[in-house]
Amino acid sequence: MAFSRACRLLITASVAIGIAHAAPRPEVVASGLENPWGVAFLPDGRFVVTEKPGRMRVVGADGKLGAPLAGLPPIAAGGQGGLLDVLADSDFARSRTLYFCYSEPEAGGSANGTALARARLSVDSSRLEDFAVIFSQRPKVASRNHFGCRIVEAKDGTLFLTLGDRFSRKEDAQKLDNHLGKIVRIGKDGSVPAGNPFVGRAGALPEIWSYGHRNGQGATLGPDGALWMHEHGPQGGDEINIPQAGRNYGWPVITYGENYGGGKIGDGLTQKAGMEQPLHYWVPSIAPSGMAFLGSDRYGAAWKGNLFIGSLKFGYLDRIELKDGKVAAEHRLLEDGRARIRDVKQGPDGLLYVLTDESNGKLIRLLPD
Template identity: 70%
Template sequence: MSTFSTSSFAQASKLQTEVVARGLENPWGLAFIDNGRMLVTERPGRMRVVQADGKLGAPIAGLPKIDAGGQGGLLDVQADSEFARNRTVYFCYSEPAQRGSGNSTALASAKLSADATRLEQVKVLFSQKPKYSSDAHFGCRIVETKDGKLFLTLGDRYHRKADAQTLNNHHGKVVRINKDGSVPKDNPYVGKSDALPEIWSYGHRNSQGATLGPDGRLWTHEHGAQGGDEVNIPQAGKNYGWPVISWGQDYGGGKIGDGETEKAGMEQPAYYWTPSIAPSGMTFLRSDRYGKDWQGSLFVGALKFQYLARLEVQGGKVVKEEKLLQDLKQRIRDVREGPDGLLYLLTDHDDGQLIRLRPGA
């Protein structure tokens, strides 16, 4: 697909993987807090502190009820930018209906206790509507913006994919809220009687990666069906096409929606994969710890093909891809840049690992 410089390949060959922690059951999200410690979520419904030396803490108490199963459970976690002052964390999960059946993605805030053993003052900031009985396509990546807003990616719930094109529900959307759960006044659908005010963008399938770009814009990626995984830069009020247009096919073959890749009024991705790599986790590398060539690259984990993608970006488009860590042979669920400027990975297995990537000599 692309060509790469000799220096780029040399850097990749010198990467060293260091296992920081083992014994995590299907870890999903990673957040850095203080003194080299990290919060890690496990999809079955646990959150733990990982000490700087890799020691795993006991499950943190105080989580709300979680509908774990299939793709659902405790998913992403994010520490507030002022965590050192307010000890606030945000987490998203599959929330069961209070009455009857069904579930949906919810976003909550909480205070991590001083001894880091429990969550206090838990508050649900957002709950996806409507509830629906499914164990698939929850989305659920959290991004805090530089102006103190929260983005949350939401899946289309699989069988409700047509909902991604309508604005009276949260399926297949990116939403934007304030940290207290209220709706920002400049959201694109505020005051519209036929649209939910939390919606930022729509026409998404199942976004499991989100991060801020160097210029402060939101970047996401989403799973396609059989091909058509996309990287997008969601803008206010824009339609990203699912399930009307796609660069992939339906499972087993056959067209999706109109069977087209482009349509007026629908945005094109900044990059796409066919066949699908099943992307999860996403971060821009801001440090120069791996050399200047990699600074500013976008990194994406691949679950299906078990590698780490390094994407070179120019002018809002991905121009090159390099496949890293293919010998690791592990499903990469999340990738983050740590306070030390190094990349950290979570592997999605029953005995999952937290891995630190070190530049080689």
């Protein structure tokens, strides 16, 4: 895969876009991954990578692919569904616990939904043990689209999970009696934290943190510990949001996108009282996936604190400068590779790692220029 150092201008909804002054050098750590979706880091320098068709592998620090791990549950792979995000527990060195989300098939039926599970990686790294589902989206829907499925561990040890609206059920994103188009917050054992905004409210599911989302495929903690996420718009209107407890983010009542093929969605509104505006949005859509803040100075002081988001549609990594809580500039990285960027994370070494969503997908380390 060849990458150049050139960066071109990107037109977005409301900000002037600059050109990056330097670009990192991509180094392929591992290849031969089939549509990898999520990567997690182990304390000994190895990686855990999910493949959307339904495999999870340990990848050595030398890039050698381990055999698929045994012990995974049944997975409804197909369309946008499959084995999706993975997260190593913050205390993995002691617990050996992994959290992962996937499209869970309905027992004996054709419907499915996003589920979040936990399991321990065996000492020989060959299998998952003590598997347990700690959250299961309801209702199940007969759909191959919009699973969401990014996992974030908060500073207090609770888990956030993004959940898509399943495409055919977008109106349910505005209702609190279901998990469609929501972000949920749960304990590591699946319990509901007492501080969740809808605990004790009649007709509302207590796991819900925020609602009115479409299909969030990127989420991370900001430098201050707040949750950040992005979500796919329809045709245009991809958004960055900082989801606050109990807030309504508007989908499908307000959006900066339009129906596929053209035409307004609903009343065609972009603002409405009681609904939050995005921090930033893209028209046209970039199809964002993966999301990470850079907390290290490995690429120089100017990049520290920048936000990084992969583009599936255009095949680049978006480096986003923030100023006063707003997007000040965006810079395209890795665009000459034209590979769909599915995930981006900062590793324990302070470097950025990306996954390319291809049949011969790659785990790439970005080395400072």
